[in-house]
Amino acid sequence: MHTTSTLILILAVFGASSVEMVEALTIVVAAGVSRGWRSALEGAATAVVVLALLVGFIGVPLIHYVPIDTLRVVVGALLLVLGLAWLRKAILRASGHKAPHDEDRIYAETVAELSEDGSGDTGGAGGEGAGKTRDGVAFAVAFKGVFLEGTEVVLIVVSLGASQGRLGLAALSAGAAAVVVAGVGVLVARQLSEVPENTIKTVVGVMLTSFGVFWVGEGAGVRWPGSDLAILGLVGFFVLVTLAATAWMRSLLPVPTSVPSSVPSS
Amino acid sequence: MTVLRRSLRAFGDFWWDFLIGDSPEFVLATGVIIALAFLLDEGRLVATLVLPLVAAAFLLASTYRGRKRATAPAPQEDAPASPVSPPTV
DSSP states (O other): OOHHHHHHHHHHHHHHHHHHHHHHHHHHHHHHHHHOHHHHHHHHHHHHHHHHHHIIIIIHHHHHHSOHHHHHHHHHHHHHHHHHHHHHHHHHHHTTSSOOOOHHHHHHHHHHHHHHSOOTTTTSTTOTTOOSSOOHHHHHHHHHHHHHHHHHHHHHHHHHHHHHTOHHHHHHHHHHHHHHHHHHHHHHTTOGGGSOHHHHHHHHHHHHHHHHHHHHHHHHTOOOTTGGGHHHHHHHHHHHHHHHHHHHHHHTSOOOTTOTTSOOOO | OHHHHHHHHHHHHHHHHHHTTTOTHHHHHHHHHHHHHHHTSSSHHHHHHHHHHHHHHHHHHHHHHHHHHHTOSOOOTTOOSOSSOOOOO
């Protein structure tokens, strides 16, 4: 019975963590390449430790001291806001109404910004000369990137983990995603734009929204048909809504016929 | 002190961006869904149908609003670029 919700919990946390970690990794790689790897990695590692502490300090008391129904309504509300926002963004990007998230551009901008901001401790790009001194800028940029992107993951881990009493499993899924993304990052270095971020974001958005609706209902006393299996039904429903919305929004995309420089079609 | 202030501001910015951001209607949607969940818990089947439908309705409305805003700037007479935001790949 609980296998369905556990599986979706793992997938949702893993997916959300992957997306956010790709964004964080872009910043860390940029800081490492332009200012030196030692300080960038230290900044990233410090942020991960702070995030893990946050999960422990916020998640554990939530499970033990907040009534489960109240927790589910609050958690459901947070997941709904987050899930709907992710879906909206994903639909707008998939239908062409919003520019896709461009990791290459973010990477180039961050490198340029950091390179202009003094030479750091590396004595130049590539970070080969990373010495014994710490580069405060690289540390701060990497810390900030990982911390800000990771805060959303913490929220999802705590929300989903606490509402199902599986905080450890949720944290483990997020950790696994971070390891996988870091591994991929080491292999592909700067080609993070290859990651199908919008697709992952769509899938996670569907899951978060489904969980959100489910937990709000459950916390308010609604009995879902099939209990946890209803989550699968909700996932299917929101997949259909997302596909329909994407197709609808595509059809609303204005055709650029009035571009003066375009080749005349007739 | 400055660090503390900056941290607090970053924390506040995060929550503002998270809850409101460019789609404040989702906070309203969540409030409506919670209210309906409590109001409809007696009619269980109705609630299980209504809650996802309301979420979907708000999603569609918000996405449509995002589309309108994305293409809202009127094309200028001498603008060199296309009036439609081009797909930047």
